[in-house]
Amino acid sequence: MSSDPQENPRARDGRAPDVFTPGGWVPMREHDDADEVDFAIVGTGAGGGTLACKLAEAGFSVVAFDAGPxxxxxxxxxxxxxHQEKLFWTDQRIVDGNNPIKMGSNNSGKAVGGSTVHFAMVSLRMRPEHFATRSKLGYAVDWPIDWQEMWKYYAQVEQALHIAGPVNYPWGPHRPRYPLRPHPLNAAAEYLARGAEALGTKWTETPLATVSAPIGKSHPCVYRGFCVTGCTTNAKQSVLTAWLPRALKAGAEIRDLAMVGRIETGKDGRVTGLHYIRNGQWRFQKAKNVIVAGYAIETPRLLLNSACDRFPDGLANSSGLVGKNLMVQLNQAAWGQVKDDVRSYKGPPSLAVSEHWNYTDTGKDYDGGWSYMSQGPLPITWAKSLAGGRGLWGQALIDEMARNNHSVGLKMVGECMPDENNRVTLADEKDQYGLPITRITYALTDNDKRMRDHAVRFMRDSLQATGATECWEEMDDTCHLNGTARMGDDPATSVVNADCRSWDIPNLWVCDGSVFPTVGGVNPSLTIQALACRTADRIKAMAARGEL
Amino acid sequence: MPDRFPDYDVLAKRTSPSWNDKTREVIDQRLSMPESCDALTEQQQATLRLVIDRVVPQPEDRASVNAFALLAAKIAANKSDGFRHHRLPPVREAWQRGLDAIDAEAKAHFDTPFAQLDAAQADAILSMVQQEKVTLAQWADIPAELFWSWRLIPDIVSAYYAHPSAWSAMGFGGPASPRGYVRLQKNRRDPWEAAEADSGILISAKRKNRHVV
Structure with missing residues (x-):
């Protein structure tokens, strides 16, 4: 049998790959399909992988499925x-709407560990008020969870991932110093800092999930700069390297190359397990609870594909909101040229950050917040930016590429508004598993456009304040995916409650970026992991009271 | 433009601590990819070769970049990027239709197949595609501007900038694992990085670039 992990499952026969040892293995507990496990989890990324660890450590029997290797x-x-495109979810999806979203590379993953295997490691907390935007700031909807509780779990995740960040964070309520010292600023980050100083706004070193000191089996980051194509040295604290080794040790089973196609419901309206395909064979895993953690496209797809006589519109969908309120984040940029040799390919791509516009509500003609970070695009990414954003081709493109070592840029992560018209639905076309693929419909709202215009202007001003010339704005880019199974206090306007438990089916849960009612102006991975830790604690508490 | 990084060659680092085994395997394979493509007709292949040459001209005085081979493999495999614009067909079909339409546009304007146009003529046709100023009805099946911005440009620049020769020409460090980098500040260069012409005060860029291992 081939040893290609994209062809043949690895986690089987009582063992799983040891991610810290070439060719190595660690023992893994296994379950029969007929064993009614406590939790079958769909997806092993920031939501599912973290939960697999926490629930296994709490003594539950857990099988976590991932479609990837x-x-x-x-x-x-x-x-x-x-080569590292092998980490992305490149199965077919159709995109439409006024602003069709480019999928694949920067917003999805198909691997054990999910998209955290290639994330940029930016680990920011959402601003307290952004958990209650309706009541505190007058737009969108509130989360059903208090910010203080979320911030407690942020601290827990930051410890678990050994986040390297500043001693004093310049915005928001007091938070403890980060577990590890921040990484040094590279030249690109220094340009962010100099621009912020010139404009009189604050900046700081970006809290990052890559270690700045030896921790466990992870060596300190070597600043090779290929972070978004996967870390080759395990400095990155992804779900693959941070949570899953713990999950396995605690008795969780991981099934790689196992695509879940359908969740089964019984006569009593509770879910009974899930159908998955592995090694070309459809199988059925019995489970007392199913947790869907496939991220904002695959999660609603699975819920919709699991429609049955009792739930003809898909599972957990009595509100009609499954698949709706999809939110990307604005990811536009400003770029310029400087005399200094910057070589922004060195180090993690975003070593400095400003959350000024997350924490400032005046001087805006729009709702919501955004942060911006220094950038370090790799050659293909940069060539696509120049060719797409500036329309360059021919010798003009080649010549501009040769000036890359003197390019600097700032890129935003901006809060898009929830809108029911932005949605994931099923298409007629089928994928390689015979499952209907998704159609992803997206249009920026007017509010999103006003935020974008302000942000690129501000970032351009910041670059120009450092002496950068030939500045230009890259207007067409988005990142991250959230919404599509929103949490809330009211079954009529949400899919799950604050515990990530579906309103309609008590033993069906959703725990990933899909449940976000709003996204704030920060990268979502830390918040997803904090939610997963909270959900695990809630499940423990409910189990102890016999409420599962 | 003269080469900004004279004599710099990313491949010189192939056996250095900047390349792990997996990277060597992947790049070795890329450099020896076949130059043919069963999924395209001879005419389509000829059109594609000139399109690539015009969009990403070969570096002067450096090893040539086999962008055609890379893209041909993608087209043959009909390899999805994970999304498809609702007005565009899948990868292979998009390329077949797009290349045919480009060729037809060339014949309509210059009475010559695209592959035999001179540089200025070829660029004129490509500009028409970019700006959606094409004239033929067959573009209805492959909207020109969408084909340009969602298929032609990303596929071609991705293939070109996957090649070490293209990395060398832009002074990119190239593969960097496990060694990574030490000097992150501005105007600081690790000895295994490219030196830029005119930046060498005591030692010329050429001399530095011959010793980047």
């Missing part, structure tokens, strides 16, 4: 943008 980064990741 189980990599050993030390021996299987190359320093190469093209």
């Amino acid at each position: 189980y990599w050993r980064p030390l021996e299987e990741f190359a320093s190469d943008e093209t």
